Amino acid sequence: MSLSIPGFNLDAFVAATLAEDLGSEGRDVTSEAVIPADARFAGVMDTRDAIVVAGMEIAEAFFRALDPDVRIDRLVDDGQQVPSSADLMRVEGSARALLTAERSALNTVQHLSGIATLTRAYVDRIRGTGATLLDTRKTIPGLRVLEKYATRMGRAENHRMGLWDAAMIKDNHVAVAGGVGEAVSRARAAGIARIIVEVDSVDQIEPALAAGATHLLLDNMTPPVLRGAVTLVGGRVPTEASGGVTLETIRSIAETGVTYVSVGRLTQSAPAADIGLDFVAI
Known part of the structure; x- marks a missing residue:
């Protein structure tokens, strides 16, 4: 991981965000009930909008926190402008872990990419x-x-x-x-x-x-x-x-x-x- 943001502790952010989602018992009761412990998933994160990407390394950190052996292929970098339907990341690993981390990863990338995209629109307007x-x-x-x-x-x-x-x-x-x-x-x-x-x-x-x-x-x-x-x-x-x-x-x-x-x-x-x-x- 190469993310360096002054004043930001990636590990602490990931831990606090997951703790908020998993509650005092530290459980994803839906995945535990529905998904076998040994099940594996593969997935693709993609965008339905033309965007400026932000937050990819943070999203990756959520998946690694719950599945240290997850395989991740990050296809774009933060700051990159991509068209709609572009693939951003491929992941493969524990089904339970990926499902548990999914919302936190998406929330982060959606929010930060939304900010980056709007910002670029303003920057382009005053070029x-x-x-x-x-x-x-x-x-x-x-x-x-x-x-x-x-x-x-x-x-x-x-x-x-x-x-x-x-x-x-x-x-x-x-x-x-x-x-x-x-x-x-x-x-x-x-x-x-x-x-x-x-x-x-x-x-x-x-x-x-x-x-x-x-x-x-x-x-x-x-x-x-x-x-x-x-x-x-x-x-x-x-x-x-x-x-x-x-x-x-x-x-x-x-x-x-x-x-x-x-x-x-x-x-x-x-x-x-x-x-x-x-x-x-x-």
Whole structure:
């Protein structure tokens, strides 16, 4: 296994996910009742959608956790774009083990591939504009590192991983601090190197920059306003457009000259990819 995702423990994830499915007794009562202990299955995981693949090595780990002798032929790699009806993986091993691991493996690949596929659609839509797509912290609790991995497979870049790796000053911080400049000054005094400031009006830009902001998030601005904001910033810091961005609007936003466009729906509401796994007895 070559999967390397900072902050992600594959063995622990697989164990916790299987424990959730198998319960306190650690049993798949259906497979135990219906499938003979020595039965063997072969199966093919395939996609009914054209997708960008993500999560294959994790799926493989579920099968190996329950059948160390399973034979697996992984046919695609994460980040690869495949057409509908493409085969993703062939497996052969203990029928009970494969059936028990099936749902966890599929759930993971369906979810992560759905994110990667939607992400690639946004990336393709802004190709040639010079803007870079970012994800957000709008992730399912407990799955952030995986979901942000999936956006990377879709060719986006990660925004903050959490509250720890950069300051992001938003309207509530500004309200308590008494102004944009004061909020930024406090962050600089605290020794924070990366200070992202969300501005919802052009008149907040200069106070933020004067106080030491290193990145401006231009929130819910129309393309004409964004274009003016980018001109005002003049390349002094990176600019990011955010708020209500859709596939229909992202290109006009990206064409304003912003450095980044961030999209929460990449992780918040990407539809699961239609991926199945069919077994036959051998």
